[in-house]
Amino acid sequence: MESQDLRRAGLKVTLPRMKILEILERRQGDHHMSAEDVYKALLEAGEDIGLATVYRVLTQFEAAGLVTRHHFEGGQAVFELAGKEHHDHIVCNQCGRIFEFQNETIEQCQEKVAREAGFLIRDHSLILYGDCQRPNCAYRAQGQGRGKSPASPGRARGSKS
Amino acid sequence: MESQDLRRAGLKVTLPRMKILEILERRQGDHHMSAEDVYKALLEAGEDIGLATVYRVLTQFEAAGLVTRHHFEGGQAVFELAGKEHHDHIVCNQCGRIFEFQNETIEQCQEKVAREAGFLIRDHSLILYGDCQRPNCAYRAQGQGRGKSPASPGRARGSKS
């Protein structure tokens, strides 16, 4: 009954919002989805929901605290269901795999640094970019251009510095 | 003689590249500039350099390690001259002021976390968003839309979570 989630968030229960919430909840594996990912999943599920609505709804969900938005490299924002503990991310440059972690020491240092600098922290973004050393990591030829990433598995981009 | 910087970076010494480098070096105050900022500064300096060139050159500078690109919230990437020590950023949600900091403990924790997760870190991005508590912070009315930020002082956006 995720309609309760919507009502609780002060959002009218509509079919598009229900379906999008379902997509986010039922997602297996990597639960980080771009608006486009959600849109495609809806199409596959036979739902006729516009991309504009997906963006709108995801933004509302974010405002309501139902989802969290991340700006990984690659231009597209990705969303994940909130609810679990706060965590940060490691993104594989090669295959796009995403690892989540929590580190209390880092959190505390951030607080301390901000306090000393005279800031009141509202939010933060910590993303590590690297190569996951797993054998099945979808290594692509070095010097890849900036072509479109394959549909599903990875949203990797070239590394920096 | 910043032409040496260019040659050293393996880039042909051209007028646009020189001028852009100058803009970045001469910049007083907040040295974080978007491509648009650089473009406008060039116009003010009487240089007739296209925006496409600015983007191209900044990207080359980044590849050459001359500048670093950051993706703060707000959609626009910002650049700063590299060369100084590595550092992370605190961005004021209200006035856009940027504070830089270094924290060895955080760096070490990141390394440790990544190692334990089986990642080889190539890069990272740590950005804290908050409110600088200074009296002259350009507080804007709450619930600001998402209009264009005023030219120079701030590129603040609404906060999250």
Add this chain to the structure above:
DNA sequence: CGCGGAAATGAAAAATCTTCTCATAGCGCT
């Protein structure tokens, strides 16, 4: 100091990602 070729530039078009507009449809309440 002018030449020639490779590389860089400018302008405009295109590509991407996201938001806005507005007419229509749907939800919640009575």
Add this chain to the structure above:
DNA sequence: AGCGCTATGAGAAGATTTTTCATTTCCGCG
């Protein structure tokens, strides 16, 4: 079931960044 307000869909519009391609500029060389 009916009403009013909000949400939606489709497409246009906006914002940022990249690409295309004809022209210009830089650099090594005579």
